Amino acid sequence: MSIWGLLQLAVATVIFLLAATVAKQWAIAPHVGKIVLALALYSAGNLVMLKLVRDFGMASAFSLSAIIQLVAVNLIAIAWFGERLGAVQSAGVVLAVVAVAMITLGPVPGGR
Numbered sequence: 001m002s003i004w005g006l007l008q009l010a011v012a013t014v015i016f017l018l019a020a021t022v023a024k025q026w027a028i029a030p031h032v033g034k035i036v037l038a039l040a041l042y043s044a045g046n047l048v049m050l051k052l053v054r055d056f057g058m059a060s061a062f063s064l065s066a067i068i069q070l071v072a073v074n075l076i077a078i079a080w081f082g083e084r085l086g087a088v089q090s091a092g093v094v095l096a097v098v099a100v101a102m103i104t105l106g107p108v109p110g111g112r
Contacts, residue, residue, distance in 0.1 A: 005056055008048055013068050015045035020073050024081060060104060067100035 019041035026034035052061035074093055077083040085093065 005052065008052055009061070009064060009068070012045050012048040012052065012065060013072065015041055015048065016065075016069050017072055017076060019045060020069075021076060021080070024077070063100050063104045067097055067104075070096055 019038050022034055022038040022041060026038060049061060049065060052065070055061075070093060074085065078085070
């Protein structure tokens with residue numbers, strides 16, 4: 001993935017993290033403005049992801065985005081909202097990181 005692709009991935013990730021934060025705020029105190037903002041942010045993030053899928057392929061774009069979001073959303077949930085992960089949940093996050101690393105970094109049969 002090029003520097004431009006990584007920058008687009010970072011932009012999409014920030015947008016999705018903002019959307020997740022707004023969605024959590026809506027869950028705490030529902031208000032129509034919060035849900036509209038969350039939906040708008042998720043839509044914007046997906047538009048960026050469509051460009052990444054076209055340029056770098058579905059497997060690479062979504063795998064990288066998913067793992068970055070998984071880790072970042074958990075950090076926000078723990079640090080900002082005071083949520084906690086149990087041992088099994090923590091192990092699941094670690095295994096997910098390993099799984100996506102294997103998918104993304106592993107050899108591709110027949111080349112790319």
